[in-house]
Amino acid sequence: MLELKNIVKIYQGGTVNETCLFDGFSLTIPDRQFVCVVGSNGSGKTSLLNIICGSIPIDDGEILIGGENITRMPEHRRHRRIGRVYQDPARGTCPSMTILENMSMADNKGKPFNLMPCVNRKKAEEYRAMLSQLGLGLEDKMGVKVGNLSGGQRQAMALLMSTMTPIEFLILDEHTAALDPKTAEIIMQLTGKIVAAKQLTTIMVTHNLRYAVEYGDRLLMMHQGRAELDLSGEARRNLRVEDLLAKFNAISIECGN
Amino acid sequence: MNLLLSVLEQGLIYAVLALGVYITFKILDFPDMSVDSSFPLGAAVTALMIQGGFSPLLTLPVSMIAGAIAGSITGIIHVKFRVRDLLAGIIVMTGLYSVNLHIAGRANVQLFSFNTIFKNDFISGLPSSIQPYAPVIILAVVTLAVKLLMDAYLATRSGFLLRATGDNATLVATLAKDAGKVKILGLSIANALVALSGCIMCQYQRYFDISMGTGTLVLAVASVIVGTQLLAGMRFLRATTAVVLGSILYKGCVALALSLGLSPFDLKLVTAVLLLIIIIAGGQNRKKGKRHA
Numbered sequence: 167m168l169e170l171k172n173i174v175k176i177y178q179g180g181t182v183n184e185t186c187l188f189d190g191f192s193l194t195i196p197d198r199q200f201v202c203v204v205g206s207n208g209s210g211k212t213s214l215l216n217i218i219c220g221s222i223p224i225d226d227g228e229i230l231i232g233g234e235n236i237t238r239m240p241e242h243r244r245h246r247r248i249g250r251v252y253q254d255p256a257r258g259t260c261p262s263m264t265i266l267e268n269m270s271m272a273d274n275k276g277k278p279f280n281l282m283p284c285v286n287r288k289k290a291e292e293y294r295a296m297l298s299q300l301g302l303g304l305e306d307k308m309g310v311k312v313g314n315l316s317g318g319q320r321q322a323m324a325l326l327m328s329t330m331t332p333i334e335f336l337i338l339d340e341h342t343a344a345l346d347p348k349t350a351e352i353i354m355q356l357t358g359k360i361v362a363a364k365q366l367t368t369i370m371v372t373h374n375l376r377y378a379v380e381y382g383d384r385l386l387m388m389h390q391g392r393a394e395l396d397l398s399g400e401a402r403r404n405l406r407v408e409d410l411l412a413k414f415n416a417i418s419i420e421c422g423n
Numbered sequence: 424m425n426l427l428l429s430v431l432e433q434g435l436i437y438a439v440l441a442l443g444v445y446i447t448f449k450i451l452d453f454p455d456m457s458v459d460s461s462f463p464l465g466a467a468v469t470a471l472m473i474q475g476g477f478s479p480l481l482t483l484p485v486s487m488i489a490g491a492i493a494g495s496i497t498g499i500i501h502v503k504f505r506v507r508d509l510l511a512g513i514i515v516m517t518g519l520y521s522v523n524l525h526i527a528g529r530a531n532v533q534l535f536s537f538n539t540i541f542k543n544d545f546i547s548g549l550p551s552s553i554q555p556y557a558p559v560i561i562l563a564v565v566t567l568a569v570k571l572l573m574d575a576y577l578a579t580r581s582g583f584l585l586r587a588t589g590d591n592a593t594l595v596a597t598l599a600k601d602a603g604k605v606k607i608l609g610l611s612i613a614n615a616l617v618a619l620s621g622c623i624m625c626q627y628q629r630y631f632d633i634s635m636g637t638g639t640l641v642l643a644v645a646s647v648i649v650g651t652q653l654l655a656g657m658r659f660l661r662a663t664t665a666v667v668l669g670s671i672l673y674k675g676c677v678a679l680a681l682s683l684g685l686s687p688f689d690l691k692l693v694t695a696v697l698l699l700i701i702i703i704a705g706g707q708n709r710k711k712g713k714r715h716a
Contacts, residue, residue, distance in 0.1 A: 245596060
């Protein structure tokens with residue numbers, strides 16, 4: 167279970183431009199829940215993910231995982247149980263290393279990075295099988311540098327790499343936003359498959375309302391640092407894209423943007 | 424023939440330096456100015472130990488340890504105190520100047536009467552036909568050993584993390600590893616190699632001079648760029664091999680220019696201009712073959 171308790175986040179504190187994004191924000195996500203988060207720009211979606219992962223500090227409040235307080239835990243330690251995929255496909259892979267090297271490195275997450283050889287030839291077949299289920303032809307390019315791949319291919323790899331070791335949480339930060347519609351569809355289907363197979367607690371930020379309705383079992387609509395809408399169970403299952411769009415527009419018109 | 428031999432010898436000595444700088448400059452993308460002082464640091468430690476009667480062989484690992492400490496200080500200043508990379512290197516470079524003077528005791532130390540790795544009983548016992556080639560053989564062995572060890576290291580899990588840190592520090596964090604610590608480790612390894620090169624240089628020329636480090640970084644960067652960009656077309660070459668060849672090639676060009684009548688006064692200016700031309704030419708290559716999406 168992931169708990170955020172009374173989170174306060176102030177940007178540019180102490181200056182005239184001081185803006186308070188979260189003022190006592192709380193959120194509880196039970197294990198194995200798939201939460202989709204939507205909202206306009208500046209509503210606090212990405213900040214929420216950054217706070218959970220420890221990429222940005224908070225001004226007040228507590229973050230707990232399974233009851234353990236991780237508020238002061240540095241970002242890299244939190245990632246022992248978190249996998250994360252970013253909007254920018256370049257952030258999830260190493261461009262100057264080959265596909266095989268990237269996969270081998272990701273497979274070593276959670277184990278010591280010592281003086282043992284990193285690439286294990288015996289595992290290459292396993293990686294090849296994982297890549298071939300993508301249908302992107304990556305299995306025949308094991309020796310190609312990732313920097314030469316397309317954005318969609320890289321994002322597919324980033325998703326595989328972030329979930330290939332045992333993790334509890336998957337954080338998806340608009341991970342289909344930079345992709346063409348067809349590739350985005352492939353990545354989303356893959357996401358659904360992986361989350362179901364590994365039973366991961368997932369938080370997905372998206373601008374695509376259709377994905378937000380099709381995937382997951384809880385929906386949050388963020389607005390000015392608050393959850394304007396929080397649907398789960400029956401209400402979530404009956405939700406249609408049109409309802410969500412209407413609500414989205416209502417909030418936007420209220421604010422004049 | 425003599426010229427060719429001295430080009431090879433010096434090129435091999437500076438190849439160790441260039442391999443160290445390859446780690447910071449190319450792999451970590453870190454402009455490490457402390458190199459200008461960790462090179463003479465290795466030499467100062469060597470001068471002190473050789474005068475003190477220690478085995479010349481022992482100076483190699485001890486200089487490396489000294490260099491590793493210097494590099495880790497640069498890393499800690501940069502990572503823990505968030506000082507910009509260039510500035511962190513300059514601070515360590517400046518401070519080390521005094522440290523080097525203290526270690527060596529004087530600004531110049533001559534070692535002509537002492538044994539070195541190039542001048543000892545074993546080598547004077549060799550047949551006179553081999554003796555002139557002894558230094559180049561020793562240097563080839565040392566440089567090859569450093570290159571092979573580095574190749575092996577870069578294929579380990581730790582080496583992968585080092586490569587990933589320069590490439591994409593975000594990924595290192597999502598792999599639950601602290602990119603800052605990896606940077607400190609990389610700077611230590613790099614400066615250990617730089618100090619090793621200084622140690623060998625000191626024994627080769629048989630004196631220590633406090634100003635022998637001036638321009639070391641530029642020289643090393645020139646070797647790295649000559650190696651990795653001019654020889655980029657030869658894909659079968661490993662990057663480390665290219666850097667070693669680049670160092671020898673660069674030394675060869677300098678020797679050729681001097682023998683064709685270039686005044687030593689103009690040497691640094693010509694070096695700077697040549698480096699600039701290579702970087703600009705290489706920069707256009709990079710645009711064509713984009714690295715990031």
